[in-house]
Amino acid sequence: MQKESFTKRFTGNRAEKRYQNEIDAHLLFPEFTPKIIRTTEDPLEIILEKISGSDSECNDQTLKSIGIVLATIHKNHQNLGEWKKSHLTERYRLFTDERLANLFEQLSLGVLQPRYGFTHGDYRRRNILSSPDGVVVVDWEFFGINFIYWDLAIFSGDFVHQKFHGLQTNSLRPFWEGYLSENTLTDEELSICKTLGGLDIIADHILQQPGEKPPEPLELFADFSDEEKNYLLNHRNYD
Numbered sequence: 001m002q003k004e005s006f007t008k009r010f011t012g013n014r015a016e017k018r019y020q021n022e023i024d025a026h027l028l029f030p031e032f033t034p035k036i037i038r039t040t041e042d043p044l045e046i047i048l049e050k051i052s053g054s055d056s057e058c059n060d061q062t063l064k065s066i067g068i069v070l071a072t073i074h075k076n077h078q079n080l081g082e083w084k085k086s087h088l089t090e091r092y093r094l095f096t097d098e099r100l101a102n103l104f105e106q107l108s109l110g111v112l113q114p115r116y117g118f119t120h121g122d123y124r125r126r127n128i129l130s131s132p133d134g135v136v137v138v139d140w141e142f143f144g145i146n147f148i149y150w151d152l153a154i155f156s157g158d159f160v161h162q163k164f165h166g167l168q169t170n171s172l173r174p175f176w177e178g179y180l181s182e183n184t185l186t187d188e189e190l191s192i193c194k195t196l197g198g199l200d201i202i203a204d205h206i207l208q209q210p211g212e213k214p215p216e217p218l219e220l221f222a223d224f225s226d227e228e229k230n231y232l233l234n235h236r237n238y239d
Contacts, residue, residue: 004050018141019044025140053129060174065135067178074148078117110188114147123151124158157197198232
């Protein structure tokens with residue numbers, strides 16, 4: 001019986017790079033990516049096996065598995081380096097609130113040699129499917145080498161943001177336990193990950209630049225209050 005498939009087409013900014021990133025990730029991590037059925041270069045398309053799974057169900061075992069998968073990605077070719085100036089590290093300097101503008105810089109002083117390795121680049125719940133065969137990760141367009149804290153920040157920040165809006169109820173503890181069972185981080189590194197997650201969601205609310213991809217789902221970013229900002233900054237731990 002032929003399995004269902006879906007087609008992913010690449011157009012626009014850096015289409016060829018995003019297309020190749022997707023292929024590279026599937027070659028390196030076939031155990032938790034959809035199977036590639038066929039690729040074409042004109043047009044730039046990848047035909048992938050369709051996965052039956054949920055991107056919302058989030059029990060403790062699912063969260064633990066999501067953490068283990070991410071640690072598996074990060075452990076490959078992981079090396080220590082130095083903080084590099086990039087869009088990610090410079091974005092937060094644009095905050096008019098001095099406390100927010102300095103927060104990432106203050107935390108980064110505690111980690112003299114940040115860890116770099118393979119990263120997904122958009123490791124959010126909507127890109128992670130819970131299937132009968134385990135966790136499957138999709139949308140690898142931003143796959144590449146980066147500091148690994150970014151994936152952890154994206155996942156935890158996105159999850160806490162959804163929790164504020166009532167879309168998630170679980171604790172993040174199983175996620176962190178799963179991740180740390182496979183890839184150990186220092187307390188200072190964990191602090192960066194958890195703080196950066198909340199900081200990035202705040203930036204998506206108030207620092208969106210022209211031409212930047214709008215945050216999703218857009219309705220969660222319609223209004224922003226001090227209550228939400230404080231929640232994002234204060235619920236950085238396992239809760």
